[in-house]
Amino acid sequence: MTNTIVANARPRIRHHKGDSRCGRCGPGWGVIKSCNAEHETVCGKCKIGSYSPHHSFQPCWICSRCGPGLYEAHPCTGKTDTVCDSCHRHVIDNDDYRRKCRGHQSLFLAPEDAQSTGDETSLVNENNENIISEKEREIILEDDIRAEFIRAENFQESRNKNSNQRR
DSSP states (O other): OOOOOOTTTSOOEEEEETTEEEEEBOTTEEEEEOOOSSSOOEEEEOOTTEEOOSSBSSOOEEOOOOOTTEEEEEOOOSSSOOEEEETTSOOSSOHHHHHHTTTOGGGSOOGGGOOOOOOOOOBTTTOGGGOOOHHHHHHHHHHHHHHHHHHHHHHHHHHHHHHHHHO
């Protein structure tokens, strides 16, 4: 795929930047090369795993991933970020819920008990070594969930041990 401006990708909103008129990239498109006196803004369609929700002078953003205790309620698209929901909400027809949550809701915090990690989403085109594949995301997520299971098992064993010592 080449990163040239094509009819469908040409920015549609104009903005004054210095002496030139720069175009913004539309939703689902990110800046590949900013405009200057010699050339127009170059936009590229957001790759799988990235999105751009509005007209912007920015590259596409990396999609969020759902951490432990959350499932992917709505996947990331070129125009929208991932929407995560709590494993405490029972849903029937969601593969991600069935894979991550079914039977394990008690291991995770309720949404009102969870705390923000404070992590920020980075730009896709800013630092390409941070882009991970969908498979790598799944492996990280599975490792997170596995760590939660182990932590919960250790906690339960510790409680059982303390309970037996009191008897």
